[in-house]
Amino acid sequence: MKTNFKQALAILAVVFGGTACDDKAENQLESQIEISTASMTFEHEGGDLPLDVSSNADWTIDKSGCVWVTVNTLAGTGDQTLTVTASRNAGAHRTGKLVLLAGDKSKEVSITQYSAVLSFGEPSVSGVLKSNLSIDEETCLVIPYSGGIGNETFTVSVVTSAAGINAVSDFVVTLTTPAGEIFVPLSGVPATAGEVTFSITTNYANPTTGTILTIPALQATIEIGATLVVGELSLSDNLTYTKSVGNSLILSLPYEDALGVENFTLSVAVSGVAAPGITTDATVDVAISQPGNGTIEIPVSGIPYKAGQVTFTVTGDNAAKTFTLDAAEINKSVNATVADDGKRYYNGAFVISGVMGDPRGTDGTVAGAAATFFNPDMNNLKQHAGPCEYMQFLALEEINFSQTPYCVIVCKMTDPNGPTADGWTEGGGKTFKFNLTEGTVSKGEFFYVGGAAKTLSGYRDDAASKPADWPHVSVGIMSIRDSKWIRALTYANNPFTFDDGIGSRTTDMFYNYTASALRFNGIAAFKGTVVDKNTVPMDALFFGTNNSFAYNADMPSSYLTVPLNDLYSPVEGHYGQGTNTVLLTSVYTSGAADHGEFMKFGGRLGIDGNNNKVWLQTRDITCISLGDPGMYIGSPNNTTLAENKYDPAKENEPNPHFPGDDRYTKRLATIADIETFGDGITAIVDQP
Numbered sequence: 001m002k003t004n005f006k007q008a009l010a011i012l013a014v015v016f017g018g019t020a021c022d023d024k025a026e027n028q029l030e031s032q033i034e035i036s037t038a039s040m041t042f043e044h045e046g047g048d049l050p051l052d053v054s055s056n057a058d059w060t061i062d063k064s065g066c067v068w069v070t071v072n073t074l075a076g077t078g079d080q081t082l083t084v085t086a087s088r089n090a091g092a093h094r095t096g097k098l099v100l101l102a103g104d105k106s107k108e109v110s111i112t113q114y115s116a117v118l119s120f121g122e123p124s125v126s127g128v129l130k131s132n133l134s135i136d137e138e139t140c141l142v143i144p145y146s147g148g149i150g151n152e153t154f155t156v157s158v159v160t161s162a163a164g165i166n167a168v169s170d171f172v173v174t175l176t177t178p179a180g181e182i183f184v185p186l187s188g189v190p191a192t193a194g195e196v197t198f199s200i201t202t203n204y205a206n207p208t209t210g211t212i213l214t215i216p217a218l219q220a221t222i223e224i225g226a227t228l229v230v231g232e233l234s235l236s237d238n239l240t241y242t243k244s245v246g247n248s249l250i251l252s253l254p255y256e257d258a259l260g261v262e263n264f265t266l267s268v269a270v271s272g273v274a275a276p277g278i279t280t281d282a283t284v285d286v287a288i289s290q291p292g293n294g295t296i297e298i299p300v301s302g303i304p305y306k307a308g309q310v311t312f313t314v315t316g317d318n319a320a321k322t323f324t325l326d327a328a329e330i331n332k333s334v335n336a337t338v339a340d341d342g343k344r345y346y347n348g349a350f351v352i353s354g355v356m357g358d359p360r361g362t363d364g365t366v367a368g369a370a371a372t373f374f375n376p377d378m379n380n381l382k383q384h385a386g387p388c389e390y391m392q393f394l395a396l397e398e399i400n401f402s403q404t405p406y407c408v409i410v411c412k413m414t415d416p417n418g419p420t421a422d423g424w425t426e427g428g429g430k431t432f433k434f435n436l437t438e439g440t441v442s443k444g445e446f447f448y449v450g451g452a453a454k455t456l457s458g459y460r461d462d463a464a465s466k467p468a469d470w471p472h473v474s475v476g477i478m479s480i481r482d483s484k485w486i487r488a489l490t491y492a493n494n495p496f497t498f499d500d501g502i503g504s505r506t507t508d509m510f511y512n513y514t515a516s517a518l519r520f521n522g523i524a525a526f527k528g529t530v531v532d533k534n535t536v537p538m539d540a541l542f543f544g545t546n547n548s549f550a551y552n553a554d555m556p557s558s559y560l561t562v563p564l565n566d567l568y569s570p571v572e573g574h575y576g577q578g579t580n581t582v583l584l585t586s587v588y589t590s591g592a593a594d595h596g597e598f599m600k601f602g603g604r605l606g607i608d609g610n611n612n613k614v615w616l617q618t619r620d621i622t623c624i625s626l627g628d629p630g631m632y633i634g635s636p637n638n639t640t641l642a643e644n645k646y647d648p649a650k651e652n653e654p655n656p657h658f659p660g661d662d663r664y665t666k667r668l669a670t671i672a673d674i675e676t677f678g679d680g681i682t683a684i685v686d687q688p
Contacts, residue, residue, distance in 0.1 A: 031057040031103025042086040042113040044149075051082040051098075051109065059102040066096025066111050089113050090149050093208040115207040116149040116178070123200060123218040125186070131193040132225035133261060135165070135186050141198060143215060146179040154204035156184055156215070161199075162222060164191035190222045228288075229256040233314055233332040235300075241307040241340040242564055243612065244347035245278065251298040251312055253332060260291035266330065268298055269313045274338035276571045277305035277564065280312075303347055303564055305571035307340035346565055346605060346613040348538035349406070350393045352523050353446065353601055353682035354674055355543070357510035358588070359388035359458025360596035360626075364451065364492035364507035387492040388458040389509050390450025391523055392674060394682045395441040396605060396613055401486060405437045406538070407529045408449050408487075409502065411560065412511050415518035415549040419575075421557045423533035424524055425502055432503030434487045435529045443607075444684050446675050447484040450509075454481045454488060456669060457596030457626035478626075480671050500529060512593040513545060513586070513623075520544030520583055522560060522575070536570055537563040541601055543584040543621060551576025566603060566618040584621035596626040598673070602680035606687035614687065622680030626669040 036052035053059060053076065061074045061082075072083040084098070098109040120143055127139030141158060152175045158168040166188040173182050190196070198218040205212050231254035239245070251268070266284045279302040286296055298314070316330030364387035391408065399406075409424045411431045420426050427433075434449050441447045448454075456478040490496065496505040510521040521544050524537035540563050542550075551559055551574055559574035572578030588597050603619035675681065 029056060031055070031105050033057070033059055033100060033102035033105050033107055035100060035107045035109060037109065038107070039110045040084060040112070042089075042111070044089040044114050044116040044147075046086040046088045046113070048083050048085050051084050052079075053082060053100060054079045055102045057102045059100055062099040062101065066098055068094065068096065068113070069098075069111060071098070084109075084111070086111070086113050089115055090151070091115060091207075117147055117206050117208070118145050118152065118204060118213060119147045120145050120202075120213065120215045122216055123198065125198075125218070125220050126183070129165075129190055129196070129220065129222045130225040130259070130261070131190050131222055134189050136261075137185075137187075139186050141168075141184040141186055141200070141218070143182040143184065143200065144180070145175070145182060148175050148178045150175055150178045152204065154202055156182065156200060156202050158184060158186075158201075159199050160196050162190050162192070162194075162196035164189045165196070190225070193222050193224045196220050196222050228258050228262055230330050230332065231255065233312065233334040235312065235334055235336050239274070239278070239304050239310065239336055239338040240345070241274075241304050241338050242343070242347075243345040244303050245301050247299070247301075249300040251280070251300060251314065251334070253296040253298070253314055254293070255288070255296065256293045258288045258291055258294065260289055262286070262288040264316060266296070266298070267315045269315075270310060271313065272310040272335075273308040274304055274306050274310040278302045278310060278338075303345075304338040305564055305569055307338050309335060310338055311335050344566060344615040346396075346539075346615055348525065348527075348563075348565075348613075349397050349399050349404070350395045350441070350447075350525065351539050351565075351603070351605070351619075351682060352391065352525060352541045353394040354392035354599060355510065355521075355523065355601075356388065356390050356392075356450070356457070356596075356598050356626075357521060357543075358512045358593055358595070358597040359455070361388075361459050361594060362507065363387065363389050363458070364509075386453045386490045387451030387507070387509075388453045388455050390448050390454070390488075393447050393449065393525070394684070395443055395445045395447060396607060396684065397443050397611060398441070400440045401436045402438055404527075405435065405529050407436060407499070407526050407531060408434045409524050409526065409531065410509050411522040411524075412509065413520055413522070413547075413550070414511065415546070418549040418552065419558045419560050421533070421555075423558075423560050424535070424537075425531060425533050427498075427502045428504055429506055432491065432498045432506065432509055433500050433531075434489065435499040436486050437529065439484075439486045441484060441486070445484055447486050448480070449485075449487045450489075451492070452488045452490040454479060454483075454485060456480050456671060456674075457598070458594075478669060483671055502531075511544060513588055513597075514593075515545055515587075518546040518549060520547045520550065524560075524563075534561060536561050539563055539565050540568065540575075541584060541619065542575060542582070543586075543599060543601075545583075545585060547576060547581065547583045549576075550581070566615040584619070586621045586623035588625070589623050590625040596669075597623050598626050599623050600674065600678070600680040601682060603682050604685055605683070606685045608687045612687075616685060619682065620680070622678065624673065624677070624680075626673055 033055040040049050055078060058077045061071055063069065063071060068087060070085045093115045094113050096111045098111065100107045123141055123143045125139065126142050127136050129135065155170040155172055157170055165186065168184055171184050198220065200215040200217065202213065202215055234252045236250040236252060237248060264286050266286055268280050268282060268284060270278050270280060278300065280298060280300045284298050288294065311333055313333045409431055411424065413419060424431055491498065491505065492507050494505050511519045520542055522540065522542045524540040526535060527538050562568035562570060562575050562580050564570060567582045568580045572580045574580065584601065586599060588595065590597065600622045601619045602622055603615065604617035606614045606616045
């Protein structure tokens with residue numbers, strides 16, 4: 001091009017030279033300018049384009065008509081190649097011009113730069129779509145784009161051909177880069193597997209033409225939502241009548257081909273003649289997070305109350321439709337037998353072994369009240385420390401009550417004021433609760449719960465109040481403070497509220513034995529400290545004179561629950577129903593009330609190396625007098641005759657006032673009388 005420009009100028013010079021005047025005239029050339037192109041076009045990204053200029057004179061460039069470009073030089077002489085640079089267009093289509101001037105001659109270069117116009121690529125889905133499974137919250141429709149400015153804002157809408165996938169309306173997109181990917185969240189639960197079409201629209205228009213751009217439709221596949229194959233239900237161990245299921249019994253439901261995203265609910269039912277007492281969660285939430293094979297385990301607990309057949313049935317939550325191909329229902333059962341090995345197991349940590357329900361003197365004297373009695377050791381007057389009733393328990397294993405708390409609730413019932421609709425939780429003057437939350441006991445150790453007096457047999461100066469023919473004097477308070485006390489309360493003080501709000505101030509937690517009275521007492525031990533009227537005790541005993549009113553068929557909601565122990569069974573109902581009528585009854589050894597009568601509930605328990613506890617002998621009641629008459633001998637008129645003084649060396653000799661009656665000796669009562677004295681004591685016999 002340059003060569004042609006120069007040749008043209010040379011020819012012009014010759015022509016003009018040939019027609020000029022003679023040598024006398026000065027050779028004067030006319031200014032000329034030529035350019036390599038009259039137009040330039042830039043894409044929106046901008047860039048550099050060359051412009052060749054050829055002139056026989058000085059020239060300049062006027063760019064006032066196109067301020068958005070730059071030229072590497074705006075003035076020159078002769079021939080040059082210029083560089084025209086356009087910046088990136090962040091707006092609409094634009095035009096302008098450059099004017100090149102040489103003398104009175106000029107040339108124009110028209111310049112055009114396109115605006116940015118987005119281009120959308122083929123969409124895709126970022127995750128896997130599965131029928132009957134919720135679309136993961138991270139799954140998106142991915143739309144690639146390019147050619148943008150990077151600050152565009154517009155909306156995207158999506159509809160699908162598959163039921164269950166939610167439509168997307170006017171999802172707002174704001175771009176930050178000229179090219180990249182747009183992520184549109186998807187949601188819903190695809191109803192069926194198969195092909196699905198995503199139709200995608202936008203309100204983005206070409207900035208130059210105003211035409212709405214299109215986004216290609218997407219053809220995708222919805223996979224089968226769950227391929228889970230469920231095997232047969234099985235039970236991990238055997239069941240034995242009256243034996244605690246413990247923590248090892250498991251219902252196992254194997255599965256195969258899990259995708260690792262299954263979430264569903266199973267319902268569990270226990271049925272059959274041997275079902276009472278066996279428990280499991282009614283519903284089990286299953287979350288399978290790893291693909292492949294595995295086993296769903298469902299724990300079983302409780303104590304079988306009856307022998308015979310039992311059926312466990314596990315069904316799937318068909319409403320969720322997330323667990324099998326085509327939402328088929330899970331329905332699996334396994335039959336088992338609750339075997340009766342002829343043993344009566346006990347599943348508690350301790351048993352009720354005795355009660356001082358009738359202390360000497362007043363049962364619940366207020367703490368600090370004066371009480372005159374003769375103390376054989378100190379020979380002085382003492383003050384009474386508080387209420388005297390208490391209960392005795394035998395630990396069958398080591399217990400730390402701060403780690404495994406229990407509670408004891410006692411009741412006293414009389415006709416017509418028997419059990420109410422609140423059962424053991426009645427409170428008021430009928431039931432009283434002791435929380436056992438501190439202390440420890442060892443296997444085979446007796447421990448005590450009750451009044452703060454902590455006396456073996458209560459208190460009273462009988463010699464000052466009995467007829468002259470009553471040959472004894474009181475031994476005073478015989479303290480058992482050094483025995484294993486787990487809970488002691490001053491429940492006779494006013495005001496007083498028992499632990500956990502069950503019970504109120506009372507001067508007698510238990511009724512005394514009166515043959516003609518319609519009354520009975522009860523003691524129930526519960527695991528834990530939270531009890532409602534339907535809570536089944538760990539152990540319970542009832543004693544007194546009459547329990548005919550313990551259950552009223554006309555008032556079936558008024559009852560006392562019973563445990564499965566040596567005397568009662570929940571399968572028979574509540575206390576007073578079926579065979580749950582055992583009432584331990586024993587007359588006072590002394591022949592009268594208020595003489596310090598301790599009731600021993602004697603039985604035999606065998607315990608093997610696995611801590612299985614079996615009743616070898618059911619409990620019965622033996623009543624012994626610890627306070628009077630006869631445990632300490634004196635004369636009815638407080639004489640100080642030597643033969644009436646306590647003499648440890650003579651404590652095994654017969655009482656001279658009761659010849660031939662070996663119940664009454666000269667010895668003092670001790671804690672051994674209720675822990676090791678006679679056959680009526682509850683005992684443990686180790687079993688292989």
